[in-house]
Amino acid sequence: MKKRxxxxxxxxxxxxxxxxxxIPALGWILTSAAVFILVGWLLVCGDD
Structure with a gap:
């Protein structure tokens, strides 16, 4: 799970x-949002 x-x-x-x-300004904002959403989803729906 941690590797995923x-x-x-x-x-x-x-x-x-x-x-x-x-897109210099929006690139990191969008990426940070995506990382937090994906990590949060994996922690909530994780299989371990």
Whole structure:
């Protein structure tokens, strides 16, 4: 479970880096929101 959460965080940060290149101001805001939503969802609906 921890590997899955860490993998999602890394994936979102990587996507965020691409977004920062394209949309400097909104990239990190959107990525942070996505990370918190995904991690929260995994912690609530986690299987461990």
């Amino acid at each position: 959460v860490l993998g999602l965080i890394c994936f979102c940060v990587g996507c965020g880096m691409l977004m920062v290149i394209i």
